[in-house]
Amino acid sequence: MDIKEVTSSVSEELKLFQERYKTVLHSKNSLVDKVTRYVLKQQGKQIRPLLVLLSAKVFGEVGDSAYRGAIMVELLHSATLIHDDVVDGAEMRRGIPSINALWKNKISVLIGDYLLSKGLLYSLENSDYRSLHLVSEAVRRMSEGEILQIQKTRSLDITEEDYLSVIADKTGSLIATSCAIGAASGTKSEDEIASLKHYGEYLGLAFQIRDDLLDYTGDSRKTGKQLGIDIKDRKITLPLIYALQHSAKAEQNRIRSILKSSKKRAVRSSDVIAFVREKGGLEYAAEVAEGFAAKALDSLSRFPQNEARRSLELLVDFVMKRQH
Numbered sequence: 001m002d003i004k005e006v007t008s009s010v011s012e013e014l015k016l017f018q019e020r021y022k023t024v025l026h027s028k029n030s031l032v033d034k035v036t037r038y039v040l041k042q043q044g045k046q047i048r049p050l051l052v053l054l055s056a057k058v059f060g061e062v063g064d065s066a067y068r069g070a071i072m073v074e075l076l077h078s079a080t081l082i083h084d085d086v087v088d089g090a091e092m093r094r095g096i097p098s099i100n101a102l103w104k105n106k107i108s109v110l111i112g113d114y115l116l117s118k119g120l121l122y123s124l125e126n127s128d129y130r131s132l133h134l135v136s137e138a139v140r141r142m143s144e145g146e147i148l149q150i151q152k153t154r155s156l157d158i159t160e161e162d163y164l165s166v167i168a169d170k171t172g173s174l175i176a177t178s179c180a181i182g183a184a185s186g187t188k189s190e191d192e193i194a195s196l197k198h199y200g201e202y203l204g205l206a207f208q209i210r211d212d213l214l215d216y217t218g219d220s221r222k223t224g225k226q227l228g229i230d231i232k233d234r235k236i237t238l239p240l241i242y243a244l245q246h247s248a249k250a251e252q253n254r255i256r257s258i259l260k261s262s263k264k265r266a267v268r269s270s271d272v273i274a275f276v277r278e279k280g281g282l283e284y285a286a287e288v289a290e291g292f293a294a295k296a297l298d299s300l301s302r303f304p305q306n307e308a309r310r311s312l313e314l315l316v317d318f319v320m321k322r323q324h
Contacts, residue, residue, distance in 0.1 A: 001321055003045050006314045009307035010053045013062045017049055017070050024071050024122060027114075035103060035111050039078055042093050047315075048073045048178040054315075055182025055196045057308035062185075068122065069131045069181035075119035076135055077174060080142060082112040088233075131181045138177040145169025149235075156256055158236050160245070164205065172204030195299050199312065202296035207319045209289040212237035214323070216273055216282055228269035234259055238288060239281035240272065246279050293320050 007014060025036040049070035056066035082099055084090070086108050091101040100108040116139075123132040149166045152158035158166075179200035183193040215230040216239055230237060236259070244252050255275055258264040276282060293316050303309050 001314070001318050003318060006311050006318055007050060009311045010050065010057055010062070013053045013057070013067075014046070014050065017046075017053065017067055020067055021049075021071050021074060024075070024118065031107075032111070032114060035099060035107065036115075038099065038102070039082075039111075039115070042078075042081075042096060042099075044094055046074060048077050048174060051175060051178040051200060051312075051315075052182040052185075054308045054311050055179045055200075056186045058183070058196070058303055058306065058312070059186030059192075065126075065128060065131070066182050066185040068126055068128055069178075069185060072119045072123055072128070072131060072135055073174060073178045073181065075115045075122070076139065079112040079115035079119070080174075082108050082115070086112075130184055134177045134180055134184075138173040141169040141173035145173070153234055153236065156236065156259055158241060160238065160241050163236075163238055163241055167205060167208040168201065171208040172201045175204035175207070176200035192302070195302055199296050199299035202292045202299060203316060203319060206289045206292040206296060206316070209238055209285055209292070210319060210322060213239060213282060213285050213289070216276055228273055231259070231269040231272045232265050234265065238285040239276045241281075242284040243276045243279035243281035247275075251275070289320065 022040065025040065027033045027036060052066055052070040052073060053062055056062045056069075081093065085093055085098040086100050086105050089100075090098050092098055098108075099111060103111075119135070120132065123129075123135070145166045145168070148162065149158075149170070152162050152166070176197045177200070180193055180197040183196040187193065212230065215228060215235075215237070231240075240255075244255060247255075255272060258268050258272055296316050297313060300309055300312055
């Protein structure tokens with residue numbers, strides 16, 4: 001499925017969002033403006049602003065507060081990606097050099113801070129206090145999720161419960177927030193806002209598990225990253241967690257010894273992939289992702305059938321079938 005099928009119901013709204021987003025990004029400082037223009041080149045599918053617009057359109061027309069919410073979540077998302085690239089030492093982002101590769105870490109961190117502050121000020125200037133509260137809560141959750149992942153990765157004792165908590169916070173929280181901001185612009189019903197927020201959280205969980213599965217099954221020509229890169233980076237995701245939980249102690253020790261050694265990880269990631277496949281980790285993770293996808297769809301059941309709801313349903317299908 002092409003993402004255009006998902007976006008067709010808000011194609012005009014997305015164009016208007018992109019125009020407004022460019023205007024908000026503009027800075028009188030020449031270096032800041034140069035870097036933020038480069039940020040625009042790195043834009044991916046813009047799923048989060050898309051979710052704000054679709055969630056708003058479920059209730060009718062997309063108003064100014066929804067556009068502002070879409071801009072705010074994209075500013076925050078861009079800021080976190082820039083900071084992530086610094087933390088990970090990543091030199092590429094979506095096929096082009098990362099900001100830290102071109103302007104080094106100090107400028108990158110400051111640009112990330114600039115985008116975050118820009119989003120917060122933009123909300124305050126327009127008295128979007130509910131959106132500000134939702135986004136602030138998402139930032140807290142994203143930070144806690146990242147710290148928990150680092151903590152558990154160091155000790156190699158991450159459980160399925162830990163993993164789901166990490167991805168709910170790191171990925172699900174901002175996707176859920178995007179849906180809630182869009183919904184709140186179109187309805188005063190707290191139950192309806194909560195339903196769309198739940199949709200976003202479940203979609204985020206399904207999205208991240210599918211993404212983690214691609215590390216074991218993806219085509220590097222499509223994903224843009226080597227097979228097993230998460231293993232080399234010592235990231236323990238659901239397929240591996242399940243495989244470790246369903247293997248003998250000796251096998252667990254063998255795999256953990258590979259994960260503990262950077263040299264072994266570099267040359268023996270294929271051993272870990274084979275182990276995960278043999279133990280049924282891929283099938284189990286796919287099943288869990290399907291469960292969250294079903295919950296996401298169920299969260300939409302209370303809303304009338306219209307183009308926006310159909311697009312939200314198609315987005316679940318898109319996430320579950322994505323190959324990169």
